[in-house]
Amino acid sequence: MLLTTPFHLTNKTILITGASSGIGRQCAINCSRMGAHVILLGRRPEALEETANQLAGDRKFIIIAVDLTDYDEVGGKIKEAVQVVGKLDGVIHSAGISTTLPLRMVKPEKLDHYFQTNVTAAIELTRLVTKPVFLSTEGASIIFLSSVMGMVGETGKSIYSLTKGALIAGSKSLALELARKKVRVNCISPGVVETPMSNQAVYTQNEQARQRIQALHPLGLGNVEDIANACIFLLSDAARWVTGTNLVVDGGYTAQ
Numbered sequence: 001m002l003l004t005t006p007f008h009l010t011n012k013t014i015l016i017t018g019a020s021s022g023i024g025r026q027c028a029i030n031c032s033r034m035g036a037h038v039i040l041l042g043r044r045p046e047a048l049e050e051t052a053n054q055l056a057g058d059r060k061f062i063i064i065a066v067d068l069t070d071y072d073e074v075g076g077k078i079k080e081a082v083q084v085v086g087k088l089d090g091v092i093h094s095a096g097i098s099t100t101l102p103l104r105m106v107k108p109e110k111l112d113h114y115f116q117t118n119v120t121a122a123i124e125l126t127r128l129v130t131k132p133v134f135l136s137t138e139g140a141s142i143i144f145l146s147s148v149m150g151m152v153g154e155t156g157k158s159i160y161s162l163t164k165g166a167l168i169a170g171s172k173s174l175a176l177e178l179a180r181k182k183v184r185v186n187c188i189s190p191g192v193v194e195t196p197m198s199n200q201a202v203y204t205q206n207e208q209a210r211q212r213i214q215a216l217h218p219l220g221l222g223n224v225e226d227i228a229n230a231c232i233f234l235l236s237d238a239a240r241w242v243t244g245t246n247l248v249v250d251g252g253y254t255a256q
């Protein structure tokens with residue numbers, strides 16, 4: 001007898017932040033192609049349109065152009081979106097910012113800025129989407145894009161590591177707190193994946209730096225599909241018993 005696969009997203013509604021670029025964009029495209037209706041959130045409407053052009057033709061979608069740190073605006077926009085595409089079965093929170101800064105340049109205002117985007121926005125989003133008005137009665141799967149930098153260190157990455165480590169730590173408490181609402185909360189921690197973010201980073205700015213970072217990944221650098229596939233697993237019913245965990249997708253970076 002053949003099994004029916006639980007590894008699909010048919011008719012689920014998924015909100016993807018950071019859907020205008022890199023990992024978030026590919027996640028949105030692949031969720032739609034796996035059968036989901038999608039809400040695309042980012043700041044740049046024209047880049048979100050570019051993502052929308054690559055979705056599966058018969059799936060519903062809506063674009064929300066908003067800055068996630070405009071905390072008061074986000075709820076209203078998501079409410080409008082949910083009325084169009086349906087209540088949420090899942091969230092991929094991919095929006096984030098990165099920096100490489102030596103300690104002498106780590107000032108409180110810099111920390112605030114990175115925490116607001118990478119941590120406060122994640123918590124605020126989770127607080128919003130777990131209200132009954134937004135949440136599917138079946139519950140939901142929430143995924144935070146963390147990073148291997150939330151688990152291990154690298155020179156100049158203290159601010160970024162602090163924010164990404166906070167997501168790994170916070171997701172465990174959120175998983176416990178939200179289990180009674182049938183909401184699962186997990187992190188995915190990628191190694192270096194080729195995206196606009198990594199292409200602007202110090203570690204890819206010259207051939208020598210690129211070769212060094214590549215050598216640190218036994219399976220080579222990742223691509224956006226590698227992360228989208230992991231997200232689809234965590235969103236799907238195949239992961240119904242997975243919560244409070246950190247799925248490391250890093251080509252072996254942290255195995256050493």
Ligand SMILES: NC(=O)c1ccc[n+]([C@@H]2O[C@H](COP(=O)([O-])OP(=O)(O)OC[C@H]3O[C@@H](n4cnc5c(N)ncnc54)[C@H](OP(=O)(O)O)[C@@H]3O)[C@@H](O)[C@H]2O)c1
Pocket residue numbers: 017018019020021022023024041042043044045047066067068069093094095096097098117145146147148189190191192193194195196197198
């Ligand atoms: N690429 C990697 O190697 C790597 C490795 C580990 C972890 N990650 C994590 O994976 C996630 C995605 O990274 P990526 O490489 O895909 O980055 P990216 O290509 O730079 O995309 C970042 C996305 O975040 C959105 N964003 C940033 N600040 C925002 C804000 N205040 N409000 C709303 N949207 C905001 C951007 O939207 P707009 O452009 O429309 O403003 C963009 O869509 C990030 O959380 C990153 O830390 C990436």
